[in-house]
Structures are given as C-alpha cells and as structure tokens.
Amino acid sequence: MxxxxxxxxxxxxxxxxxxxxxxxxxxxxxxxxxxxxxxxxxxxxxxxxxxxxxxxxxxxxxxxxxxxxxxxxxRHNLLQRPAVANVSRVVVVVALVEPGLDPLQLTRFLITAEATGQPVQVVLSKADLLPTAAVEAWCRRLEDWGYPTVAVSTRTGVGLAALRSHLEQPGIAVLCGPSGVGKSSLLNALAPALELRVAAVSGRLRRGRHTTRHVELFALAPEALVADSPGFNTPALPCDPQTLAAAFPELLARLRADPCRFANCRHQGDPGCAVGDNWDRYVIYGRCLEELEALARARARGGHGRQGDSGMRQRGDRLEPLLDPQLRRSSRSTRRQALEEDLSSPDRED
Ligand SMILES: Nc1nc2c(ncn2[C@@H]2O[C@H](COP(=O)(O)OP(=O)(O)OP(=O)(O)O)[C@@H](O)[C@H]2O)c(=O)[nH]1
Ligand SMILES: [Mg+2]
Ligand SMILES: [Zn+2]
Structure with a gap:
C-alpha cells in the first residue's frame, strides 16, 4: 500500500x-x-x-x-471482436471442412482484422480432411486475395511449425474465427500445458459448440502472447464504403495502379471504374457494400437500421447483422446465387 x-x-x-x-x-x-x-x-x-x-x-x-x-x-489499436487491445497480428482461422469454408464469412473476419491496421494471416485448419490438391487450391486463392496463408492440421501436424514461428514473434497475436474450427486445439498442439477445453462439432453443418467462452492471453514465448477467443459466426462490417474498400487488399492494389474516374466509385460496374469485375471477391465485395448502403438508407429515413430495413443494426461504428434464419436461397444457377449458398449458414448464437 x-x-x-x-x-x-x-x-x-x-x-x-x-x-x-x-x-x-x-x-x-x-x-x-x-x-x-x-x-x-x-x-x-x-x-x-x-x-x-x-x-x-x-x-x-x-x-x-x-x-x-x-x-x-x-492503446495502439483495438480489434473490435473479439475485443483485444494492442494487437501485433491477427490470425483468422477457418476450417477447410467441418464446418465448411464460407468465403463471405471469412471475408467478414478479414475485414474486422484489417481494421486494426496490423498484419493479417489466414490459417486453414483441418487440412487432414481434404485432399492435398484441394488444400493447395484454397491456399492459392487466399494468397490471391492478398493474405499469407498456412494450412494446418492438429492431427497430422502439418503447418504447425510455420504457425508456431509466426505466433512466437514478440507482441500479441489473436486467433479468431468461427466456432469449431480448432483454435483452442491449435494452441493445445503448440503448448500442451495450456489444456484448453475443446469440443467436437455437431449437427448437419458440423458447427462448433461455442466451447471457448472468454478471450484470454497466453505466453507462447517470453515476449509472445497469443489470445484464444470464442468463435462466432458473423463479424460486423464497417459503416462506410471507403473503410470497406480499404479492407480488400486486392481491390486496393488495383485502385493504386489505376484509379477509377469518380472518387465515390462503387466498383460494381460503375462508369469509369478501373477495377472491373474479374476478381474473385467482386460479388462478395458487392454483397458487403449492399449491406452498408441498406443501413445508410434506413438511417436516412430516420430509422436505426431496424430489422427488415437492412437486416443490420448499428453497434458503435460497426454494422452487425440481425438474426435472420431466412437468409437461405434455394437456386444454385448463377455465381451470385452460389455465393448466397455460401451465405446460407444463419447465425443462431451470435
Ligand atoms: N479433423 C480434424 N479435427 C480437428 C482439428 N483440429 C481440431 N479439430 C477438432 O475440431 C473440434 C473443435 O475444436 P476446438 O479447438 O474446440 O474449436 P474452437 O475453434 O476452439 O471452437 P470454439 O471454442 O467454440 O470457438 C474438436 O473436435 C477438435 O478435435 C484438425 O486438425 N483436424
Ligand atoms: Mg475454443
Ligand atoms: Zn471503381
């Protein structure tokens, strides 16, 4: 005292x-x-x-x-969800299967991660459950988006050494991603003494069971802290289109090389758009943009993004989806509808 x-x-x-x-x-x-x-x-x-x-x-x-x-x-920075201050790296973990990899959901995690301004790494887990060629195809796809990517398996040990050397750098690394992808299992594999609780996925969609309940920092090496975090399904979006665009490295690269005619270009087939539509996340970007714009319209009408206006609500300076089990679409014929198939994993517990 x-x-x-x-x-x-x-x-x-x-x-x-x-x-x-x-x-x-x-x-x-x-x-x-x-x-x-x-x-x-x-x-x-x-x-x-x-x-x-x-x-x-x-x-x-x-x-x-x-x-x-x-x-x-x-604070130097803040990861919004899971809430962690002063992060040095964000590691977005998604499973290749069980639960299946949803590019839109992964994108939403990446958008949250990008908002920290810190380096972002993708970990594709459960590589033992997919043929090597398919795993490599996913890695190439993610690297084309602009993200260093490592495929890992706690069963075979593949990728664990690479992940360890990434996590053992000084500073705070945060593992975030959907429930059941194996975040806690990965930390147990790297540091068995942690004895973190893990649980099998369940149901038709092989989803996680929200086993980890709190964010906690552990020391992997003297200066290296890593945060395990509770999985969740639908990260929030930023509220303005500029921040959204800034969270797509491959879009930014094209804009830097060749700016669009209008500063407020939506990059969705607008006149004078230099970005075009021949990039993998074109439809995903458009989908996120539509959500932002729907909320902006609801706000302009004097609402606060009530359910039915946009399916979104505002929380702080972020947009979060309202629970909407009706998001499913049935047809699979077009690229957009295929994406909506990816989307058809309604949140129950967020
Ligand atoms: N096949 C396979 N299963 C794995 C692998 N890693 C983890 N699992 C299994 O995936 C399930 C979920 O693992 P957890 O570590 O609890 O997942 P989590 O991401 O921490 O989930 P939450 O705490 O709910 O966010 C468990 O049954 C693990 O045994 C892997 O590399 N391959
Ligand atoms: Mg966990
Ligand atoms: Zn454009």
Missing part, C-alpha cells in the same frame, strides 16, 4: 474483475497474476479495460493475489 503502482497487462476479464499479469518479478515470481478491481475513476473516463491493455496496479494484497487497476495506458 502506498507503493508505486506496478505495470502489467490485462490477460483476461472475469465479471467485474480483470486478471493482470505483472511485468516484472514480484512476490509472485515472474509474470505473477493478480485479480484486480477497476477503480471508478477509470470507469468514469468512459474507457473499458480490455484484454491486451497495459495497466498499472495498486493496493496489492499479495496473499490474496488481489489488486486494483488504477491506470490505463493509451
């Missing part, structure tokens, strides 16, 4: 408490963890403490391993 506040990092949130790993050696050894309350002064600043935040801790009771967060350092 009365001593200098101790620096540390929030590694998990638990109800109204946060778990803080202290930086230096302390009475608890190196990296000792304290369960901390948050003082009202902090809360009044309007800032919520978040996993990944750098904080200072005072009023430490070493025996009870308790303390209070009394200071919060400014």
């Amino acid at each position: 009365g001593a200098e506040p101790l620096p540390g990092r929030v590694v998990a949130l638990q109800a109204n408490y946060c778990l803080v790993a202290l930086d230096g050696p302390s009475e608890l050894g190196i990296g000792g963890r304290l369960l901390c309350t948050r003082r009202t002064r902090l809360d009044k600043s309007g800032l919520q403490v978040c996993v990944g935040d750098r904080v200072s801790v005072a009023s430490v009771d070493w025996r009870a391993r308790r303390g209070a967060v009394v200071g919060l350092e400014p």
Whole structure:
C-alpha cells in the first residue's frame, strides 16, 4: 500500500474483475497474476479495460493475489471482436471442412482484422480432411486475395511449425474465427500445458459448440502472447464504403495502379471504374457494400437500421447483422446465387 503502482497487462476479464499479469518479478515470481478491481475513476473516463491493455496496479494484497487497476495506458489499436487491445497480428482461422469454408464469412473476419491496421494471416485448419490438391487450391486463392496463408492440421501436424514461428514473434497475436474450427486445439498442439477445453462439432453443418467462452492471453514465448477467443459466426462490417474498400487488399492494389474516374466509385460496374469485375471477391465485395448502403438508407429515413430495413443494426461504428434464419436461397444457377449458398449458414448464437 502506498507503493508505486506496478505495470502489467490485462490477460483476461472475469465479471467485474480483470486478471493482470505483472511485468516484472514480484512476490509472485515472474509474470505473477493478480485479480484486480477497476477503480471508478477509470470507469468514469468512459474507457473499458480490455484484454491486451497495459495497466498499472495498486493496493496489492499479495496473499490474496488481489489488486486494483488504477491506470490505463493509451492503446495502439483495438480489434473490435473479439475485443483485444494492442494487437501485433491477427490470425483468422477457418476450417477447410467441418464446418465448411464460407468465403463471405471469412471475408467478414478479414475485414474486422484489417481494421486494426496490423498484419493479417489466414490459417486453414483441418487440412487432414481434404485432399492435398484441394488444400493447395484454397491456399492459392487466399494468397490471391492478398493474405499469407498456412494450412494446418492438429492431427497430422502439418503447418504447425510455420504457425508456431509466426505466433512466437514478440507482441500479441489473436486467433479468431468461427466456432469449431480448432483454435483452442491449435494452441493445445503448440503448448500442451495450456489444456484448453475443446469440443467436437455437431449437427448437419458440423458447427462448433461455442466451447471457448472468454478471450484470454497466453505466453507462447517470453515476449509472445497469443489470445484464444470464442468463435462466432458473423463479424460486423464497417459503416462506410471507403473503410470497406480499404479492407480488400486486392481491390486496393488495383485502385493504386489505376484509379477509377469518380472518387465515390462503387466498383460494381460503375462508369469509369478501373477495377472491373474479374476478381474473385467482386460479388462478395458487392454483397458487403449492399449491406452498408441498406443501413445508410434506413438511417436516412430516420430509422436505426431496424430489422427488415437492412437486416443490420448499428453497434458503435460497426454494422452487425440481425438474426435472420431466412437468409437461405434455394437456386444454385448463377455465381451470385452460389455465393448466397455460401451465405446460407444463419447465425443462431451470435
Ligand atoms: N479433423 C480434424 N479435427 C480437428 C482439428 N483440429 C481440431 N479439430 C477438432 O475440431 C473440434 C473443435 O475444436 P476446438 O479447438 O474446440 O474449436 P474452437 O475453434 O476452439 O471452437 P470454439 O471454442 O467454440 O470457438 C474438436 O473436435 C477438435 O478435435 C484438425 O486438425 N483436424
Ligand atoms: Mg475454443
Ligand atoms: Zn471503381
């Protein structure tokens, strides 16, 4: 008591408490963890403490391993969902099968990841369940989108060494993706001592069962922290078209090489569009854009993106889909409809 506040990092949130790993050696050894309350002064600043935040801790009771967060350092960046501050890398994990890979859903995860401004890596999991040629085709496809991609399997061990060397770089890496793709299994394979809970997928769509419930940071190497996170199905979209376009590296590359005639070009067959339609995610981009625009129209009418207006609601500066089990389409004849097939995985638990 009365001593200098101790620096540390929030590694998990638990109800109204946060778990803080202290930086230096302390009475608890190196990296000792304290369960901390948050003082009202902090809360009044309007800032919520978040996993990944750098904080200072005072009023430490070493025996009870308790303390209070009394200071919060400014954040370098924030991943919106799962909420993690000060990330150095975002690793989007999707399964090749079980559950099947949905390019639109993957894109939505990538859009959230891009908003951090940090490097984004794709991990394609369960490579043991697909022939090598098909796995390689997916890797090439994702690299064409602009993402370094590694196919992994906890069953055969393929890709794990590459993933480990990526995750063991200094800083915070976040594993995010749908439920059941094997995020916790991957961390168990890399660090068996973690003993994270995993559970088999279920149902016709072989979906996950939301086994991981909280974001938590673990140390994989002295300076390398990795966050496991609860899977979810439909990440939010940004609210404006510029931010959306900026989240498609292959679109940005084309725009840099050859700008469109109009600054507000939608890149959907507009006059003078330099981007064209011969790129893989053209339809996916258009679909995301339509969602943004539907919400903007609903807002202009004075609504707040009620269900039925756009199928979206606004949360902060993001768009989130409303639950809509009617998103299914039956016909498979066109490219667009094929995409909507990909889409036909309505969220039940988001
Ligand atoms: N065939 C195969 N199955 C895997 C692989 N990795 C994980 N699984 C299985 O996939 C299921 C889901 O794994 P989890 O690690 O719980 O998935 P998760 O992404 O952490 O899921 P949430 O915590 O719900 O977000 C488990 O039955 C795992 O055994 C793999 O490489 N190949
Ligand atoms: Mg998990
Ligand atoms: Zn254009």
